[in-house]
Amino acid sequence: MSRIQDYAQQRAEVLLEEIQELVLLESPSQDRGRVNRAVEWMEERLQAAGALTTRVPQTEAGDQLIARLGAGPDKTLLLGHLDTVWDAGQLVRMPVRLSDGKAYGPGIFDMKSGAVLMLELFRMAGRKLCTFPTSLVAFFNSDEEVGSGTSRAALEEVASECRQALVLEPCLPGGRAKTFRKGVGIYTLEIFGKSAHAGVSPGRGVSAVEEFAHQVFALKQIVGTFQNASLNIGVVQGGTRSNVVPEYLRAEIDIRISSSSDGPDIDRSLRALAPVLSGATFRVSGGINRPPLERTSGVGRLYEKAATVAKRQGWTLGEGSTGGGSDGSLTAALGIPTLDGLGVDGDGAHAVDEHIIIEDIPRRLALLAGLLERI
């Protein structure tokens, strides 16, 4: 076993305790106060590790936290988030517990365990337990789970100082890294018709619901012309009473794309949609929220390095793709080689059985430290 693997093994218990502590600080994206408690928890420990920290204050979302350590001009970005998709109080339904070599809790896999590994890498660098050739920069996002609206500009600014980005988001089943992510478009389609009495004067109305029925197929057709793109109309709200011709309908639409160049084309087609019923009008808002993370040669090189480190440490890393988005797509879109899905192995992101595999904590830490030594 290498020196790094030894150290990681010794730290496993402490890290598991810290992961549980951080999970107990519930931090739903929409709850600024709670997210900031998790940010404070992390900031205190980063400072104790010798990092220089900065907070990007927010008024609605929690603050973003940036940490830096090392003086060298070459920097590696460690990227993650402290918010979760779970409302406060979820701990009652999903208490933190250890069972069968797994640790359960809301946000433990996505991605509080990854956040604790980011912290530990700073400690290793601060105590000079490892020689990392690049300085470390960490960005802890606070609104990743709701599309990174308030954080995107700060993240892009910090990322553009860095040579590469390692994303501590959950890995794929079996511990594999993510070298391809689909891009995400989030749109709202509003349809405006005209209300009328359904029995007395139906002909005077223009049904927003009927218009929407036409548009569902138009949307499917648009998205169907792009390779490996998908459409989900996740929320539909419209109408008031069964005896009233509905004058308004609102639909929330999620579109996933596989190639960056598809984004503008799909966007243009959506905005060019035309009403079928005379008298109906539309408003299309939203856009491509995160571009795809494509497996460029830079991404491939980072993966190969990580796979070599894993092999030397006695296991096989593996890689794969996912339909889910992350901030890794934002750094990749800036041309920064980005390796995603480097978090602790587990399963159940956004699901009630969310958990990590305890024995993977030291294995991941050793992988990340080994990779940072060779980066």
Ligand SMILES: [Zn+2]
């Ligand atoms: Zn996540």
